[in-house]
Amino acid sequence: MLSLRNVGKCYGEVEAVVDVSLDIPRGAIYGFLGPNGAGKTTTIRSIMNIVPPDEGEILFDGLPLDRERLDRVGYLPEERGLYRKMQCVDQLAFLAELKSVPRREGRALAEQWLERLELGDWKDKKVDALSKGMQQKVQFAATFLFSPDLVILDEPFSGLDPLNIELLRDIIRAENERGCTIIFSTHMLAEAEQLCDSICLIEGGRKILDGSLEEVREDFPLRSVKVVYSDGAAPPKDLADVTQSKPDDDGWRLTLREGADLDALLDRLRAQGSLSLFSANRPSLQEIFLTAVRRRRAEAGEEVAS
Amino acid sequence: MKTLAIIRREYLERVRSKGFIISTVLIPVMMSLVLLIPMLTVDKVDAERTVGVVDPSGVHFETLRTILDERERPRIVLIPLESAPGAREDAIAEMTDRIRDEDLDAGLAIAPDFIESRQATFYSKSVSAGIVREMIAPALNRVLRENRFAEAGVPDSLHAYLSAWTDWTTLSVSEEGETTSRDNDAVFAVAFTLIMILYMMVLVYGQQTLTGVIEEKSSRVVEVILSSVPASRLMSGKILGIGAAGLTQVAIWTAAIVALSTRGINVGGMSIDASFLTPLMLASFVIFFVLGFMLFSTLYAGVGALCNTVQESQQFATPIAMFVIIPMMLLTLVMMAPSGTVATILSLVPFFTPILMFMRVCLETPPVWQILLSWALMVATIYLLMRAAGKLFRVGILMHGAAPSWGTLVKVLRQGD
Numbered sequence: 001m002l003s004l005r006n007v008g009k010c011y012g013e014v015e016a017v018v019d020v021s022l023d024i025p026r027g028a029i030y031g032f033l034g035p036n037g038a039g040k041t042t043t044i045r046s047i048m049n050i051v052p053p054d055e056g057e058i059l060f061d062g063l064p065l066d067r068e069r070l071d072r073v074g075y076l077p078e079e080r081g082l083y084r085k086m087q088c089v090d091q092l093a094f095l096a097e098l099k100s101v102p103r104r105e106g107r108a109l110a111e112q113w114l115e116r117l118e119l120g121d122w123k124d125k126k127v128d129a130l131s132k133g134m135q136q137k138v139q140f141a142a143t144f145l146f147s148p149d150l151v152i153l154d155e156p157f158s159g160l161d162p163l164n165i166e167l168l169r170d171i172i173r174a175e176n177e178r179g180c181t182i183i184f185s186t187h188m189l190a191e192a193e194q195l196c197d198s199i200c201l202i203e204g205g206r207k208i209l210d211g212s213l214e215e216v217r218e219d220f221p222l223r224s225v226k227v228v229y230s231d232g233a234a235p236p237k238d239l240a241d242v243t244q245s246k247p248d249d250d251g252w253r254l255t256l257r258e259g260a261d262l263d264a265l266l267d268r269l270r271a272q273g274s275l276s277l278f279s280a281n282r283p284s285l286q287e288i289f290l291t292a293v294r295r296r297r298a299e300a301g302e303e304v305a306s
Numbered sequence: 307m308k309t310l311a312i313i314r315r316e317y318l319e320r321v322r323s324k325g326f327i328i329s330t331v332l333i334p335v336m337m338s339l340v341l342l343i344p345m346l347t348v349d350k351v352d353a354e355r356t357v358g359v360v361d362p363s364g365v366h367f368e369t370l371r372t373i374l375d376e377r378e379r380p381r382i383v384l385i386p387l388e389s390a391p392g393a394r395e396d397a398i399a400e401m402t403d404r405i406r407d408e409d410l411d412a413g414l415a416i417a418p419d420f421i422e423s424r425q426a427t428f429y430s431k432s433v434s435a436g437i438v439r440e441m442i443a444p445a446l447n448r449v450l451r452e453n454r455f456a457e458a459g460v461p462d463s464l465h466a467y468l469s470a471w472t473d474w475t476t477l478s479v480s481e482e483g484e485t486t487s488r489d490n491d492a493v494f495a496v497a498f499t500l501i502m503i504l505y506m507m508v509l510v511y512g513q514q515t516l517t518g519v520i521e522e523k524s525s526r527v528v529e530v531i532l533s534s535v536p537a538s539r540l541m542s543g544k545i546l547g548i549g550a551a552g553l554t555q556v557a558i559w560t561a562a563i564v565a566l567s568t569r570g571i572n573v574g575g576m577s578i579d580a581s582f583l584t585p586l587m588l589a590s591f592v593i594f595f596v597l598g599f600m601l602f603s604t605l606y607a608g609v610g611a612l613c614n615t616v617q618e619s620q621q622f623a624t625p626i627a628m629f630v631i632i633p634m635m636l637l638t639l640v641m642m643a644p645s646g647t648v649a650t651i652l653s654l655v656p657f658f659t660p661i662l663m664f665m666r667v668c669l670e671t672p673p674v675w676q677i678l679l680s681w682a683l684m685v686a687t688i689y690l691l692m693r694a695a696g697k698l699f700r701v702g703i704l705m706h707g708a709a710p711s712w713g714t715l716v717k718v719l720r721q722g723d
Contacts, residue, residue, distance in 0.1 A: 045529075045704075048532075048533040049533075049536075050529060050532045050533055050704065051704065067536070070533070070534070071534070073533075075529075075530065075533040077526070077529040077530060077533070079526040079529060080526060081525045081526030081527035081528070081529065081530065082525070082527055082530075083315075083319070083522075083525070083527055084521075084525055085319060085323075086315075086319070094311060094315050095530060095534070097307075097308070097311040098308050098311060098312075098531065098534035098535055099534055100307065100308070103311075139530070142530065
């Protein structure tokens with residue numbers, strides 16, 4: 001649906017984005033992950049043509065993403081902002097009009113969406129009168145109002161209470177089922193894990209990895225297991241394939257060597273005593289994220305050294 | 307269509323604001339005050355003046371009083387001072403004392419043999435009594451002449467014939483060759499009022515563009531807008547919307563003036579007469595407002611995009627305002643010789659054109675080619691400024707943080723697109 005081909009952007013001497021190529025499949029909820037300052041927002045602004053990229057191209061269904069096609073793309077910027085002196089309905093109708101929705105239609109849609117976001121009573125209020133969370137919901141409505149084919153959400157849940165997060169998450173899922181592709185930028189990895197089916201990881205302006213969650217996880221094999229003995233004993237020290245063991249809550253976390261034999265490890269542990277827990281979870285995005293970022297930083301360090 | 311949406315939003319936000327409604331009412335009130343205050347002080351100049359008269363003959367005094375009473379303003383009250391034969395010097399001494407004590411505003415001593423010697427002396431303490439002397443002098447001349455006519459035995463019919471005054475008509479010659487009779491003072495008052503409005507509107511609405519851009523920037527709404535429309539369209543939509551709001555205000559005032567003048571309503575003793583507002587003046591007012599506003603608001607929009615707060619913008623906004631203030635200071639220069647070389651050249655400088663060329667249009671009709679040239683120069687300048695401001699806008703509108711300097715401004719302008 002959306003493809004980035006070798007996109008690059010410099011601000012003066014600073015390389016904000018370097019040679020990023022991505023393919024975002026139609027109908028996906030795509031996680032755009034990376035630490036703060038990694039170049040996520042610059043990449044998104046390049047996609048939205050707010051800051052045109054210096055290099056590379058951005059294709060929408062195989063065609064350059066021009067102004068007309070941008071009318072099919074919704075954008076929720078990280079820095080939220082609305083006209084303070086405008087009524088909610090007018091505001092939404094205006095923002096919809098900028099996406100080529102006729103005014104009358106825009107107003108009707110605005111009322112529907114305010115209703116859907118539990119802001120029906122506030123539709124004639126000026127934005128000034130709304131709480132920050134409410135303003136954020138109004139802006140969220142503006143992003144989806146015109147039934148876009150693609151929506152880019154930059155940190156959509158920051159500053160919201162759990163109830164509202166749940167409300168917005170349901171709407172994101174519903175809109176995705178309607179057929180809207182969603183790009184979801186965040187550094188909250190647990191969020192991404194819950195919602196996304198594909199991700200990419202950006203660090204230092206470069207793409208480190210991308211693909212479906214499954215693919216990404218396969219590239220990052222199991223790295224640790226958790227072990228709890230019923231008598232609370234510590235696991236033996238001389239375990240094969242285990243590089244490190246340290247206490248973790250009520251038990252112990254064992255870090256594994258690559259290609260570790262889990263069956264052999266379990267047999268060895270059971271020989272030691274009665275196990276109440278042996279947990280071998282898939283690596284969390286958190287672990288993948290940390291590993292990948294550290295690995296890249298180490299490589300970059302080597303490059304600098306040599 | 308998107309530009310139209312932006313224009314509509316800007317327009318409605320302004321027209322619906324309290325500030326718009328208040329200024330629509332308040333500015334005419336202020337303008338009439340500006341015009342009324344000089345009128346009130348003129349009244350003071352018009353106040354009664356007392357003049358002591360030493361007239362040994364005793365007859366000239368009455369004639370002089372009759373002549374002076376024909377005029378209404380300033381009212382001069384003549385006070386006869388007794389002068390017994392031979393005591394003229396005493397009477398004069400008494401008169402000068404009373405002038406010194408400000409009991410009298412001025413004094414007049416007529417020679418005993420006035421008809422032969424033509425001698426009279428005017429006494430006053432302050433220079434401002436000059437206006438009194440200028441009133442009395444022609445009156446005394448008439449006294450002299452009528453006496454000499456009578457002495458020479460000129461018959462009444464011939465007397466009337468000889469003492470007739472010039473019958474003046476004041477006509478102004480326009481470029482088209484037609485002549486119209488008009489009251490130059492009134493034309494000047496109307497022109498000056500229009501220029502004050504023009505000056506204020508260009509500054510006020512230009513500054514609104516500046517604050518509008520900064521507000522959009524600081525409320526961060528700009529990023530959403532830019533995801534839907536290019537920066538250049540946001541800028542032009544904004545300028546056009548705000549300009550339309552300004553024109554609306556002008557239209558309201560014009561309608562009010564026309565309505566009041568057709569009903570002949572007096573405001574503060576001053577009758578509003580819209581007949582001086584020729585269609586040419588009104589049309590050129592609108593054109594000069596539109597061009598002037600476009601020129602200055604483009605500048606304001608460009609620098610507004612670089613700034614984060616209104617305070618930060620002042621270092622740029624003040625020099626821009628100077629370009630509006632300078633022509634106001636040059637106004638007298640143009641008024642003295644509206645067709646002179648200096649006035650012609652100054653009125654062709656695009657930044658000065660709205661005010662100076664408009665003044666020339668009001669005072670007389672400059673050659674059409676000059677008006678057209680001034681418009682062409684303004685349009686060209688606006689085009690160049692729009693390109694530069696567009697660049698500032700594109701680069702600056704997403705810049706946050708450090709306060710901008712003249713250095714960043716130049717740097718941004720030098721950068722390629």
